[in-house]
Amino acid sequence: MSGIADTPEPPYVAVIFTSSRTPTDDGYAETAARMDELAALQPGYLGVEAVRATGDSGERSLGITVSYWATEEDARAWKRVVEHRSAQQAGRDRFYEEYTVRIANVARAYGFERSA
Amino acid sequence: MSGIADTPEPPYVAVIFTSSRTPTDDGYAETAARMDELAALQPGYLGVEAVRATGDSGERSLGITVSYWATEEDARAWKRVVEHRSAQQAGRDRFYEEYTVRIANVARAYGFERSA
Numbered sequence: 001m002s003g004i005a006d007t008p009e010p011p012y013v014a015v016i017f018t019s020s021r022t023p024t025d026d027g028y029a030e031t032a033a034r035m036d037e038l039a040a041l042q043p044g045y046l047g048v049e050a051v052r053a054t055g056d057s058g059e060r061s062l063g064i065t066v067s068y069w070a071t072e073e074d075a076r077a078w079k080r081v082v083e084h085r086s087a088q089q090a091g092r093d094r095f096y097e098e099y100t101v102r103i104a105n106v107a108r109a110y111g112f113e114r115s116a
Numbered sequence: 117m118s119g120i121a122d123t124p125e126p127p128y129v130a131v132i133f134t135s136s137r138t139p140t141d142d143g144y145a146e147t148a149a150r151m152d153e154l155a156a157l158q159p160g161y162l163g164v165e166a167v168r169a170t171g172d173s174g175e176r177s178l179g180i181t182v183s184y185w186a187t188e189e190d191a192r193a194w195k196r197v198v199e200h201r202s203a204q205q206a207g208r209d210r211f212y213e214e215y216t217v218r219i220a221n222v223a224r225a226y227g228f229e230r231s232a
Contacts, residue, residue, distance in 0.1 A: 003134075003136060003178040004134050004135075004136060004178070004214060004215070004216050005134070005216075007216075007218075010218075014130070014132060014218060014220050016130060016132065016182055016222075018119075018120050018121070018165050018182070019120075020119060020120060022230075049134050049178070049180055050180075051167040051168065051169045051178050051179060051180045052167065052169070053167045053168070053169070053170070054169070054170055062119040062120070062165070062167050063167060064165055064166075064167045064180040064182065066132055066134070066180065066182075072223070091228075092228055092230075096228065096230070097229075097230050098120060098227070098228065098229045098230060099120070099227055099228050100120050100121075100123075100225060100226075100227040101225065101226055101227065102123075102126075102130060102222045102224070102225040103222070103223055103224045103225070104130050104220035104221055104222040104223060105220055105221045105223060106132075106218045106219070106220040107188070107219055107220060107221060108218070108219045109216060109217065109218040109219070110216075110217055111214070111215055111216040111217065112207075112208055112212065112214065112215050113213075113214045114138075114208075114212070114213050114214060
């Protein structure tokens with residue numbers, strides 16, 4: 001469990017979600033964990049990678065979450081899931097100062113793993 | 117300066133670099149900073165977003181860096197820059213336990229920014 005998603009050979013779709021958090025807690029961790037859980041149940045889900053910097057107090061913490069999907073339609077369907085829509089609204093109401101979502105078609109991939 | 121890249125309207129290219137670090141320091145921060153600086157000078161560079169989790173000691177820290185490029189050829193040219201190639205080799209020799217690189221064509225993007 002390295003945190004790197006074990007995706008199949010391309011082509012597939014990446015949704016890159018880059019965000020800057022508000023200082024508010026107010027259910028953020030629970031909502032994020034629940035969305036990870038729910039995303040993994042959706043058709044076409046291939047995996048997720050997520051990192052958030054633990055900012056110094058007062059600093060806005062930057063996060064990148066990349067979710068991987070078999071098709072653009074699968075990614076779009078996840079965006080429309082009712083419980084996810086309500087989390088998106090909470091994101092705009094409370095959790096995020098700013099975010100950008102980019103939908104991208106992965107054309108090539110390669111990697112490296114250190115030998116034991 | 118939110119840390120979110122100010123990219124133009126799609127289409128453009130995203131290179132998603134997800135990595136798991138070794139515990140080694142040994143010049144990592146300097147190399148990473150130098151590569152950020154050097155990348156920004158390359159033709160077709162549109163921006164970069166980078167987050168690394170500060171892992172508990174002994175834990176392997178996960179990072180995601182997404183660099184944005186005007187074209188796939190621009191991204192490929194950056195991969196071949198001599199000083200970058202030598203940093204890639206240092207990455208395999210010392211800095212990373214594991215990494216995956218995905219080259220993706222950004223088709224759509226949208227965002228949110230909190231009003232002041």
